[in-house]
Structures are given as C-alpha cells and as structure tokens.
C-alpha cells in the first residue's frame with residue numbers, strides 16, 4: 001500500500017504533526033507545493049483553518065493531484081475547530097476524491113492561545129492514529 005504525506009502550514013503547527021505522522025508510516029512529509037508523482041492509496045493531508053476555511057494551496061493541491069489520490073485521511077490543527085474533514089471534503093467531492101471518516105485533529109497555538117500546541121502528547125497520539133490507519 002502506497003502512502004504519502006502532504007501538509008500546508010503557516011506557523012509550523014501542522015508541520016509538526018506531518019513530520020510525526022510521516023515518520024510513523026516511514027515516508028517523507030512534503031509541503032502541498034510538491035505534487036504526487038505516483039498514486040498514493042492513502043494520502044495523509046494536513047492543514048488548518050484560516051478564517052473558517054483551508055488555504056487555497058490545499059484546494060489547488062487536491063484538484064491538481066486528484067488522479068493520484070486513492071483516499072484522503074485528514075489531519076490538522078486549529079485554535080477552535082475540531083476537524084478538517086468538512087472543508088477538505090467540499091473540495092475533494094468536487095474533484096471525485098474519497099475522504100476517510102477518521103481524522104486526527106488537535107489544538108494549534110494561535111497568538112496567546114494554546115501555547116506549545118501541538119505538544120509531545122499530541123504528536124504521540126498522531127503517531128498512534130497514523131499507524132492504526134496504515135495498519136502498521
């Protein structure tokens with residue numbers, strides 16, 4: 001089973017999860033600027049909310065790489081929201097890409113809020129999640 005990890009980050013919070021997840025499933029975490037050159041059965045896609053939506057770069061990545069995505073598994077961080085599935089699914093549905101019901105989400109630091117998040121415990125939980133999804 002081919003697995004890939006892509007993420008979008010502005011302040012590094014989601015990148016921390018991406019690297020922990022990629023390490024757990026033994027691939028390299030890449031930014032969404034890096035296209036999928038071969039089909040990924042599972043794409044762990046990390047992103048965050050910026051004014052209640054995902055960044056355009058995430059939308060562009062899904063649309064432009066749809067043929068190489070078997071299924072998206074969302075992960076992400078945010079200050080208040082609980083999951084990235086809804087905004088990702090909106091784009092994925094339009095591109096004909098499947099999104100898993102399972103996801104991993106935790107708080108991410110935002111100004112004075114949630115300092116130090118994601119923390120070590122979040123990273124450990126993201127590893128357990130990734131291994132469960134990848135059946136490792």
Ligand SMILES: Cc1cc2nc3c(=O)[nH]c(=O)nc-3n(C[C@H](O)[C@H](O)[C@H](O)COP(=O)(O)O)c2cc1C
Pocket residue numbers: 008009010011012013014015047048049050051052053077078079080081107108109110
């Ligand atoms: C411009 C901006 C808008 C944001 N809007 C939201 C929002 O609508 N809902 C939310 O829960 N968090 C919001 N946040 C918080 C980010 O989602 C949070 O800090 C996240 O961990 C950032 O991840 P990153 O460091 O990977 O970019 C916003 C942050 C910024 C900078």
